[in-house]
Amino acid sequence: MLQAQDATPPIAQDRQGGILTLTLQREASRNALSEEMMAALQAALEGAASDPEVRVVVLRASGAVFCAGHDLKEMTAARAQADGGRAYYTDVMGRCSRLMQTIVTLPKPVIAEVGGMATAAGLQLVASCDLAIASDTARFCTPGVNIGLFCSTPMVALSRNVSRKQAMEMLLTGEIIDASTAREFGLVNRVVPEAYLGQVVAKYAETIAAKSPLTLKTGKEAFYRQIEMPLAEAYDYCAQVMVDNMMARDAEEGIGAFLEKRSPEWTGE
Structure with a gap:
């Protein structure tokens, strides 16, 4: 036993x-x-x-x-x-x-x-x-x-x-x-x-x-969804993902931090 x-x-x-x-x-x-x-x-x-x-x-x-x-x-x-x-x-x-x-x-x-x-x-x-x-x-x-x-x-x-x-x-x-x-x-x-x-x-x-949790979630989901799509459909889908991602606070913070040469503070939003 x-x-x-x-x-x-x-x-x-x-x-x-x-x-x-x-x-x-x-x-x-x-x-x-x-x-x-x-x-x-x-x-x-x-x-x-x-x-x-x-x-x-x-x-x-x-x-x-x-x-x-x-x-x-x-x-x-x-x-x-x-x-x-x-x-x-x-x-x-x-x-x-x-x-x-x-x-x-x-x-x-x-x-x-x-x-x-x-x-x-x-x-x-x-x-x-x-x-x-x-x-x-x-x-x-x-x-x-x-x-x-x-x-x-x-x-x-x-x-x-x-x-x-x-x-x-x-x-x-x-x-x-x-x-x-x-x-x-x-x-x-x-x-x-x-x-x-x-x-x-x-x-x-x-x-x-160390990356934005929202960005990781968004990117991982998009990767596995688009990989099974035809090329044009994948581009249409990922373009919309990029637009939605761009509207997120973490994207605004990350881009701002990059331009201001400082470390970003992620909120996951």
Whole structure:
């Protein structure tokens, strides 16, 4: 029995200034996205969305594995149900999809700090974040094809980060790629020595947290909406976003501060 581990929350939360760090801490299960883990992450992200003090969210993990994807023991146990697990799998996949979309629609930037292996839905978690910084020891793969289960939902996030050929290479072979290849593919922004991973992520988070929260919210939402639009529609939409943004107090303050050569004072309005 793992009573001591079960008594520990699946994620640890730590807020320093405007930066909220969420740490997956289920090393024994390779930080798998169990029902408990997904519920905890969902609640933490929803809390961050409504907390005006939070400017940036950092998602990291303890141990050698960032996240091993879905909990296959839970998934296998569900086969004993009368319907063979269909209702359970439908529910779990729905929860996971909701979690990934929550990251994308969160009005605060989310940075993945990847210090270990990220596989299947764990890779999906990384790909769903706005930025991803990896250590030089990090590894990535979508290995579902090796066990007869194509990584279809991870494919959604993966194919929106890397080219089609690279996505299909990962999905069809199930092979592990190293951090430098992940950077070449566009899955992560930077690869840094393991010893400096936390420092580099902190620098990114601090830089972003110093910006206007309204501007960050506006820009993140606009980015994900326009990326799926035809070119002309995207320009029409983003032109209106710029107009609305220009009318905001923070834009007036930021431009004024720039012209007056002083630091801006953001109000989030």
